[in-house]
Amino acid sequence: MRKFCETYLKKLHIGNITTESNVLMAPLAGYTCYPFRIMCRKLGAGLAFTEMVSANGLKFNDKATARLLYTDAAETLKAAQLLGSVPSAFENACKGGYTADYDIIDINMGCPVPNVVKNGEGCALTQDLRLASRIIEACKRSGKVVTVKFRPGMNREKIVVSEFARMCEDSGADMITVHGRTRNMMYDGEPVYEYIAEAKRSVNIPVIANGGIHSEEDAIRMMDNTGADGVMIARFGLEDPMIFAELTGKVTKETRLSLIMGQADMAEKCFDELSAMEHIKKIASYFMKRLPGTKSLKQEMYSCGNLLQLREILVRIFGETEK
Ligand SMILES: Cc1cc2nc3c(=O)[nH]c(=O)nc-3n(C[C@H](O)[C@H](O)[C@H](O)COP(=O)(O)O)c2cc1C
Incomplete structure (x- = not known):
């Protein structure tokens, strides 16, 4: 091709x-x-x-x-x-x-x-x-x-x-x-x-x-x-x-997990916690579009109420798929 x-x-x-x-x-x-x-x-x-x-x-x-x-x-x-x-x-x-x-x-x-x-x-x-x-x-x-x-x-x-x-x-x-x-x-x-x-x-x-x-x-x-x-x-x-x-043609070591964590780091720096979480959840759910079997993790992600928990869930969602 x-x-x-x-x-x-x-x-x-x-x-x-x-x-x-x-x-x-x-x-x-x-x-x-x-x-x-x-x-x-x-x-x-x-x-x-x-x-x-x-x-x-x-x-x-x-x-x-x-x-x-x-x-x-x-x-x-x-x-x-x-x-x-x-x-x-x-x-x-x-x-x-x-x-x-x-x-x-x-x-x-x-x-x-x-x-x-x-x-x-x-x-x-x-x-x-x-x-x-x-x-x-x-x-x-x-x-x-x-x-x-x-x-x-x-x-x-x-x-x-x-x-x-x-x-x-x-x-x-x-x-x-x-x-x-x-x-x-x-x-x-x-x-x-x-x-x-x-x-x-x-x-x-x-x-x-x-x-x-x-x-x-x-x-x-x-x-x-x-x-x-x-x-x-x-x-x-x-x-x-x-x-x-x-x-x-850019060579990059980024993975979906590192990208979403990067979004979390930046969003945490420039927005308040609520806005940061809203942004991360929206991007994460787009990233999950092609990941089968993540419905319940997605629900968990949407109901979680602070950034620390959100980061843990993101590792569970995207960490598994990177290996
Ligand atoms: C949720 C959503 C928000 C959009 N917001 C804008 C916008 O703010 N400004 C704009 O020019 N186009 C906006 N668009 C249009 C996109 O920039 C683009 O022209 C359109 O989605 C077609 O490209 P795509 O087929 O690659 O998605 C939006 C599209 C969607 C789906």
């Missing part, structure tokens, strides 16, 4: 930023907090994005937002994703203190969730190219590198992928990511390679392909069929973050 790292691995040039690899970890609401991003980067991801953060919400100094954007010097390239529909809110968010440490601002123009779309945010912006353009220009005025993540359109009858990609480039975007599913597909079904290929043919900035990558074979097929400059992995990155090492 062909190896991704021999065929397609390269650095990405995004504005004035160069990444170590073209294999990226997607923004995932509820998951891609600081410890998770650091883990993916250590395993070879060229970038790992924060989950979407409301551009408007950054006006209010609330603790939850601060947690979403928590970072420190160990995260060498920092990429935050913003969601919204008001250009001035984006401009203020990009120029404000919360994103001051971030190198890259990614704009969410792909979220399909009904409440988001109803607000004219996320994927709704694929129906309003003028507004989408004003949002990109507003972000660019901060001087930061700006990227856009979007879907090809609302449904198969409303595909706007070429003109949307060109609009992003003309408005100053430094990279685009195309999730190859339309809005009405939500998160299911096969991504359509041809939509991503159309975007790639339309612009000169880097184009990243996203959707349905669950293996090295999938990543190679995505690159073969789209001509994209790189891949972005979402749900499978939660299930098996080793995919980043596999695709980038």
Whole structure:
């Protein structure tokens, strides 16, 4: 079988930023907090994005937002994703203190969730190219590198992928990511390679392909069929973050146990105990997806009430499988 790292691995040039690899970890609401991003980067991801953060919400100094954007010097390239529909809110968010440490601002123009779309945010912006353009220009005025993540359109009858990609480039975007599913597909079904290929043919900035990558074979097929400059992995990155090492040819001694313990160490340092446990349990249950016979251990994990106990259970769950 062909190896991704021999065929397609390269650095990405995004504005004035160069990444170590073209294999990226997607923004995932509820998951891609600081410890998770650091883990993916250590395993070879060229970038790992924060989950979407409301551009408007950054006006209010609330603790939850601060947690979403928590970072420190160990995260060498920092990429935050913003969601919204008001250009001035984006401009203020990009120029404000919360994103001051971030190198890259990614704009969410792909979220399909009904409440988001109803607000004219996320994927709704694929129906309003003028507004989408004003949002990109507003972000660019901060001087930061700006990227856009979007879907090809609302449904198969409303595909706007070429003109949307060109609009992003003309408005100053430094990279685009195309999730190859339309809005009405939500998160299911096969991504359509041809939509991503159309975007790639339309612009000169880097184009990243996203959707349905669950293996090295999938990543190679995505690159073969789209001509994209790189891949972005979402749900499978939660299930098996080793995919980043596999695709980038990185040699690592990490195991599922060492990775989950690493998450526990980092989460304990930067979150309160409750938030740390919540994060570890969510990641551990994704790691367990492919472990048969762990139902009762999973129940035990969910009912345990402190970090010490949680660590013991994790050793029982993942220690056994590593031998
Ligand atoms: C639980 C969950 C949360 C997500 N949160 C975000 C988000 O905050 N921002 C975003 O752009 N996409 C978000 N997505 C979409 C993913 O980034 C990605 O585009 C999508 O899951 C397709 O990739 P995959 O097939 O590799 O999972 C989310 C998806 C899921 C399942």
